[in-house]
Amino acid sequence: xxxxxxxxxxxxxxxxxxxxxxxxxxxxxxxxxxxxxxxxxxxxxxxxxxxxxxxxxxxxxxxxxxxxxxxxxxxxxxxxxxxxxxxxxxxxxxxxxxxxxxxxxxxxxxxxxxxxxxxxxxxxxxxxxxxxxxxxxxxxxxxxxxxxxxxxxxxxxxxxxxxxxxxxxxxxxxxxxxxxxxxxxxxxxxxxxxxxxxxxxxxxxxxxxxxxxxxxxxxxxxxxxxxxxxxxxxxxxxxxxxxxxxxxxxxxxxxxxxxxxxxxxxxxxxxxxxxxxxxxxxxxxxxxxxxxxxxxxxxxxxxxxxxxxxxxxxxxxxxxxxxxxxxxxxxxxxxxxxxxxxxxxxxxxxxxxxxxxxxxxxxxxxxxxxxxxxxxxx
Numbered sequence: 034x035x036x037x038x039x040x041x042x043x044x045x046x047x048x049x050x051x052x053x054x055x056x057x058x059x060x061x062x063x064x065x066x067x068x069x070x071x072x073x074x075x076x077x078x079x080x081x082x083x084x085x086x087x088x089x090x091x092x093x094x095x096x097x098x099x100x101x102x103x104x105x106x107x108x109x110x111x112x113x114x115x116x117x118x119x120x121x122x123x124x125x126x127x128x129x130x131x132x133x134x135x136x137x138x139x140x141x142x143x144x145x146x147x148x149x150x151x152x153x154x155x156x157x158x159x160x161x162x163x164x165x166x167x168x169x170x171x172x173x174x175x176x177x178x179x180x181x182x183x184x185x186x187x188x189x190x191x192x193x194x195x196x197x198x199x200x201x202x203x204x205x206x207x208x209x210x211x212x213x214x215x216x217x218x219x220x221x222x223x224x225x226x227x228x229x230x231x232x233x234x235x236x237x238x239x240x241x242x243x244x245x246x247x248x249x250x251x252x253x254x255x256x257x258x259x260x261x262x263x264x265x266x267x268x269x270x271x272x273x274x275x276x277x278x279x280x281x282x283x284x285x286x287x288x289x290x291x292x293x294x295x296x297x298x299x300x301x302x303x304x305x306x307x308x309x310x311x312x313x314x315x316x317x318x319x320x321x322x323x324x325x326x327x328x329x330x331x332x333x334x335x336x337x338x339x340x341x342x343x344x345x346x347x348x349x350x351x352x353x354x355x356x357x358x359x360x361x362x363x364x365x366x367x368x369x370x371x372x373x374x375x376x377x378x379x380x381x382x383x384x385x386x387x388x389x390x391x392x393x394x395x396x397x398x399x400x401x402x403x404x405x406x407x408x409x410x411x
Contacts, residue, residue: 323394
């Protein structure tokens with residue numbers, strides 16, 4: 034059993050320093066859970082609590098139904114892969130992978146079998162007799178992962194394992210970790226990262242953590258759910274702005290009327306409809322309208338519904354897409370619009386930008402989301 038439960042877990046390093054506050058979450062057997070959030074939100078602290086490397090100030094941590102608050106790391110059935118590879122430079126790949134099993138007293142035949150099996154999974158068989166200095170960064174990271182695999186743990190813990198790799202190796206190693214999860218379906222995995230691409234592509238479940246003053250006022254956990262659930266149905270402006278690249282556009286708007294299936298809004302001198310349940314807000318309330326750059330489009334008609342006009346201040350041509358930075362004027366902030374391919378629009382041109390109602394997000398003055406009323410994949 035590899036189910037992990039955090040029950041009202043708190044962590045204080047000093048009476049004045051609240052690092053983790055009221056963390057409640059469950060990671061099911063075989064689930065790949067990613068902890069993500071800004072720097073200082075407590076991602077690695079939560080991970081180290083599972084490993085037994087951090088004490089819990091209050092609350093309970095259970096692994097497989099067993100309370101492990103006071104259980105030493107060696108008896109928890111976990112294996113951890115760190116940001117640094119932490120390989121022994123004088124040992125071969127084979128010896129590095131076997132070291133943990135030797136410490137546990139496993140016999141030579143068992144060690145050899147497990148090392149060979151792990152090496153085959155990670156495509157390291159031809160490298161078993163090399164020293165770490167003869168390996169690339171990606172190969173070293175795979176050795177570190179292999180050292181964890183041979184212990185056959187109940188829980189795998191990854192602490193930003195790709196941070197030291199270049200872009201191409203990050204993609205390759207990310208795929209290796211995803212395939213590893215598919216092969217070893219019974220062990221739960223917790224993966225810490227600040228990279229939302231890693232979170233979105235690897236996770237069965239994302240735990241997005243609060244930071245700063247939000248930890249004390251809202252607790253450590255901002256939202257839990259599948260990657261697409263957090264992307265399409267963020268419960269707060271904090272979550273909405275954290276997930277998505279480029280970042281969500283957020284524009285000030287005034288609620289004209291709130292209904293069960295839509296909100297009628299004034300955005301500067303334009304009228305907008307958003308497909309949300311806005312009954313909790315009062316007419317005339319100041320709201321924040323969220324528009325993702327990839328959900329917006331250029332139109333020819335300035336008078337089309339849900340449309341505003343502006344001047345293109347800058348263009349970034351990425352090949353598969355182009356990012357237009359549009360100045361709407363009228364006191365509105367710069368807006369990012371993502372269009373497919375290489376755009377023919379020039380800097381300085383006037384454009385008309387439409388944001389369809391079904392793609393809009395709406396938040397009240399406190400940053401709380403109005404529930405969206407469209408059917409979206411989660």
